[in-house]
Amino acid sequence: MSKARLLPEKLTVYTTLVGLLNARNYNFGGEFVEAMIRQLKETLKANLYTEALYLVRFLSDLVNCHVIAAPSMVAMFENFVSVTQEEDVPQVRSDWFVYVVLSSLPWVGKELYEKKDVEMDRLLNQIDGYLKRRLKTHVPMLQVWTAEKPHPQEEYLDCLWAQIQKLKKDRWQERHILRPYIAFDSVLCEALQHNLPPFTPPAHTPDCQYPVPRVVFRVFDYTDAPEGPVMPGSHSVERFVIEENLHNIIKSHWKERKTCAAQLLSYPGKNKIPLNYHIVEVIFGELFQLPCPPHIDVMYTTLLIELCKLQPGSLPQVLAQATEMMYMRLDTMNTTCIDRLLNWFSHHLSNFQFRWSWDDWADCLAMDADKPKPKFVKEVLEKCMRLSYHQRIVDIVPPTFSALIPAEPIFFYKYQDEANSKCAGYAVAITVGNAIKNRASNEEILTVLKDVPNPNQEDDDDEGEGFNPLKIEVFLQTLLHLAAKSFSHSFSALAKFHEILKALTDCDEGKLHILRVVYEVWRNHPQMISVLVDKLIRTQIVDCAAVANWLFSPNMAHEFTRFYVWEILHSTIRKMNKHVQKIQKELEEAKEKLEKQQHKKDSGDEEDMERNSEDEDGQLEEQIERLQEKVESAQSEQKNLFLVIFQRFIMMLTEHLVRCETGSVDFNTPWYKNCIERLQQIFLMHHVTIQQYVGTLENLLFTAELDHHILAVYQQFCALQL
Amino acid sequence: MSIKLNALFSDSYVDVSQYRDQHFKGNRYEQEKLLKQSNTLYVGNLSFYTTEEQVYELFSKSGDVKRIIIGLDKVKKTACGFCFVEYYTRADAENAMRFVNGTRLDDRIIRTDWDAGFKEGRQYGRGKSGGQVRDEYRQDYDPARGGYGKVVARPQSIRTTT
Numbered sequence: 076m077s078k079a080r081l082l083p084e085k086l087t088v089y090t091t092l093v094g095l096l097n098a099r100n101y102n103f104g105g106e107f108v109e110a111m112i113r114q115l116k117e118t119l120k121a122n123l124y125t126e127a128l129y130l131v132r133f134l135s136d137l138v139n140c141h142v143i144a145a146p147s148m149v150a151m152f153e154n155f156v157s158v159t160q161e162e163d164v165p166q167v168r169s170d171w172f173v174y175v176v177l178s179s180l181p182w183v184g185k186e187l188y189e190k191k192d193v194e195m196d197r198l199l200n201q202i203d204g205y206l207k208r209r210l211k212t213h214v215p216m217l218q219v220w221t222a223e224k225p226h227p228q229e230e231y232l233d234c235l236w237a238q239i240q241k242l243k244k245d246r247w248q249e250r251h252i253l254r255p256y257i258a259f260d261s262v263l264c265e266a267l268q269h270n271l272p273p274f275t276p277p278a279h280t281p282d283c284q285y286p287v288p289r290v291v292f293r294v295f296d297y298t299d300a301p302e303g304p305v306m307p308g309s310h311s312v313e314r315f316v317i318e319e320n321l322h323n324i325i326k327s328h329w330k331e332r333k334t335c336a337a338q339l340l341s342y343p344g345k346n347k348i349p350l351n352y353h354i355v356e357v358i359f360g361e362l363f364q365l366p367c368p369p370h371i372d373v374m375y376t377t378l379l380i381e382l383c384k385l386q387p388g389s390l391p392q393v394l395a396q397a398t399e400m401m402y403m404r405l406d407t408m409n410t411t412c413i414d415r416l417l418n419w420f421s422h423h424l425s426n427f428q429f430r431w432s433w434d435d436w437a438d439c440l441a442m443d444a445d446k447p448k449p450k451f452v453k454e455v456l457e458k459c460m461r462l463s464y465h466q467r468i469v470d471i472v473p474p475t476f477s478a479l480i481p482a483e484p485i486f487f488y489k490y491q492d493e494a495n496s497k498c499a500g501y502a503v504a505i506t507v508g509n510a511i512k513n514r515a516s517n518e519e520i521l522t523v524l525k526d527v528p529n530p531n532q533e534d535d536d537d538e539g540e541g542f543n544p545l546k547i548e549v550f551l552q553t554l555l556h557l558a559a560k561s562f563s564h565s566f567s568a569l570a571k572f573h574e575i576l577k578a579l580t581d582c583d584e585g586k587l588h589i590l591r592v593v594y595e596v597w598r599n600h601p602q603m604i605s606v607l608v609d610k611l612i613r614t615q616i617v618d619c620a621a622v623a624n625w626l627f628s629p630n631m632a633h634e635f636t637r638f639y640v641w642e643i644l645h646s647t648i649r650k651m652n653k654h655v656q657k658i659q660k661e662l663e664e665a666k667e668k669l670e671k672q673q674h675k676k677d678s679g680d681e682e683d684m685e686r687n688s689e690d691e692d693g694q695l696e697e698q699i700e701r702l703q704e705k706v707e708s709a710q711s712e713q714k715n716l717f718l719v720i721f722q723r724f725i726m727m728l729t730e731h732l733v734r735c736e737t738g739s740v741d742f743n744t745p746w747y748k749n750c751i752e753r754l755q756q757i758f759l760m761h762h763v764t765i766q767q768y769v770g771t772l773e774n775l776l777f778t779a780e781l782d783h784h785i786l787a788v789y790q791q792f793c794a795l796q797l
Numbered sequence: 798m799s800i801k802l803n804a805l806f807s808d809s810y811v812d813v814s815q816y817r818d819q820h821f822k823g824n825r826y827e828q829e830k831l832l833k834q835s836n837t838l839y840v841g842n843l844s845f846y847t848t849e850e851q852v853y854e855l856f857s858k859s860g861d862v863k864r865i866i867i868g869l870d871k872v873k874k875t876a877c878g879f880c881f882v883e884y885y886t887r888a889d890a891e892n893a894m895r896f897v898n899g900t901r902l903d904d905r906i907i908r909t910d911w912d913a914g915f916k917e918g919r920q921y922g923r924g925k926s927g928g929q930v931r932d933e934y935r936q937d938y939d940p941a942r943g944g945y946g947k948v949v950a951r952p953q954s955i956r957t958t959t
Contacts, residue, residue, distance in 0.1 A: 330807075332896070426900055609861075
């Protein structure tokens with residue numbers, strides 16, 4: 076039975092086997108079904124909804140194998156659909172139960188209708204009514220493209236419903252699923268069937284985490300695969316079944332790319348469908364899935380490379396065709412998906428000597444640089460450069476593309492030459508530089524830095540300990556200049572002079588200024604900025620909120636739509652999240668340890684009671700108290716980080732909207748689209764974490780007074796678990 | 798049937814290879830234990846010109862990189878075609894084994910393998926000439942790895958018995 080769970084694409088083979096066994100041994104069938112029901116209960120309790128779905132599908136196919144009586148299956152479906160009548164439950168709960176019923180019908184719809192058509196009609200009517208009244212607030216946030224043409228991006232339940240309706244119209248004739256049991260019908264029809272015990276879906280509890288809704292990804296239709304077999308239409312049930320099976324193959328084999336590629340390409344029935352197109356569409360569908368792909372992004376890149384290796388004469392062309400189509404539709408593609416597309420494309424190219432027909436994209440050269448197409452090409456080239464080097468990029472694109480080539484990643488040193496000698500702090504910069512080169516101690520360097528005047532101070536009555544931006548500038552510019560050779564050099568420098576940096580950035584303004592200086596010197600090398608910011612956070616020279624404030628500051632406004640800015644922000648949020656998780660884990664472990672120790676005491680072991688003195692317990696309790704404080708403080712920092720980020724977004728967007736309204740200008744500029752989708756992205760990428768702070772967000776930030784465009788994003792996010 | 802079941806749980810890209818570092822201080826058991834827990838990967842077949850930045854970019858795709866140590870020629874102290882990549886978590890290193898190993902960096906198929914952990918001194922090539930051992934004896938011409946192998950560049954050395 077575990078095999079069926081692991082290879083759901085081979086479901087009908089296993090149900091046939093069970094059917095044959097049941098025909099031989101009625102008790103086996105009974106026990107098997109009972110075991111499956113037990114497992115179904117457990118998976119539902121454990122929030123394992125994908126597992127539960129396959130179990131139900133397996134059970135429904137067992138009807139086809141004469142193991143389970145059709146009426147009892149219908150009864151189970153009726154119980155599932157009755158969840159739609161429950162009050163005060165999240166919509167995603169009833170969604171799931173409806174989905175389970177609908178997605179089993181391609182397998183068992185025919186049989187159930189033959190035996191119980193009246194009940195099934197009633198069931199489908201109930202579902203129809205539910206689908207009509209359910210809310211679709213979440214849909215805009217989950218669509219890869221905002222345009223309805225050429226392919227509407229349908230909500231997953233709507234699409235499945237249309238597919239089932241069509242199947243019903245076709246009198247449940249489904250020709251794609253392999254049904255081995257048909258060959259054994261003479262044996263199976265003799266078997267005694269079992270009735271499913273009445274199954275009540277477990278009640279909703281606050282712990283339940285139902286699957287998030289989805290939007291169906293469509294990039295191809297039958298016109299795109301002109302030769303060979305025809306691609307089943309978007310509302311045909313074949314399309315659903317093929318995609319389900321391909322998704323399942325990826326789910327089973329994603330860790331082993333060669334096996335995965337081979338399994339995908341040997342899909343049964345592949346001669347009747349344009350398999351390469353389906354595979355490419357399913358893979359991109361997963362890669363672009365919002366909120367998150369089911370598996371790590373890089374897996375898809377490597378899988379596509381394996382597929383290209385196995386089908387060198389056909390797959391690369393389909394992939395190129397898909398890339399071309401996605402390039403053409405960039406204007407309406409969700410910013411998060413554009414990120415993933417350019418990451419994929421640049422990494423893919425780096426495996427194929429960066430060969431691409433760039434001239435085909437010459438149309439982007441005539442557009443404004445902030446439009447999606449030229450922006451995309453520019454960011455792709457920047458990513459390609461990170462995987463190679465500047466000259467390589469110059470060589471691979473036609474000369475006409477020179478405006479989109481990334482800048483050479485050089486360091487900008489303020490105190491470079493004599494020409495800058497009038498600059499404030501120049502003399503000290505030279506002295507500091509020499510001091511560092513001569514391995515002066517931290518005290519000596521701090522003494523040198525004392526000579527730096529503070530442009531913020533009016534007179535010298537202060538000890539000079541306040542925030543001195545010039546001091547920071549002189550020291551950090553010089554240090555980073557000396558260490559500019561490589562990442563390792565820069566990291567060593569930050570480590571060696573950690574003490575000084577900490578001293579200089581004791582306040583919030585200091586932290587902000589350090590980030591500004593890093594940007595000033597490395598503004599042509601975003602990758603270096605990224606890794607330096609990472610190190611500064613990890614060594615606690617700056618905190619996460621400082622990074623957020625810096626990225627949203629007016630100084631960085633001109634960089635606001637650049638990809639690397641968001642890489643840094645999301646990396647920062649992730650570090651914060653991991654930090655909280657780490658301490659929470661430590662707390663859990665300490666609590667478990669204490670519990671174990673107390674158990675030992677309670678078990679009344681005389682010897683142990685002597686040894687497990689009050690001391691040990693006391694120590695642990697103290698540790699737990701400390702960890703508890705640490706967790707609370709970390710969570711508070713985390714909450715604050717999100718508040719800062721959301722506040723900044725709201726300010727920027729509101730300002731823009733107000734300005735456009737007063738100027739009677741269309742607010743929907745490329746900048747606006749980028750900004751609002753970046754706000755969406757924060758919610759999408761961290762929706763589980765942000766869920767905890769919903770109360771505060773609603774009270775403080777996302778109130779009814781907010782512009783409805785901004786509030787809509789918040790409401791869409793809430794709809795993900797409503 | 799059971800073989801197939803094992804195949805389903807298999808994660809062969811993450812398995813420890815046959816290679817064992819001969820200079821490892823400790824017994825085989827200790828070495829294997831470290832390899833199975835390690836967050837560090839050895840990366841081989843790099844071009845001499847591949848930079849730390851390029852390695853960072855590629856290996857960051859499977860998770861946050863803690864540090865990279867570029868392998869150096871013991872004599873020249875220049876890059877000699879290998880490096881170590883250390884991750885903060887084992888899970889991220891495993892994803893690199895699954896999805897970065899066997900793909901290209903600087904147009905070369907690179908190979909990753911588990912490493913017991915970086916220790917000072919291990920960043921140097923162990924070949925007689927200062928680079929990696931594999932570059933001592935190979936016969937082919939590889940412009941990204943100093944051209945011919947050392948044994949080809951110094952034909953007299955074949956006759957020496959040392």
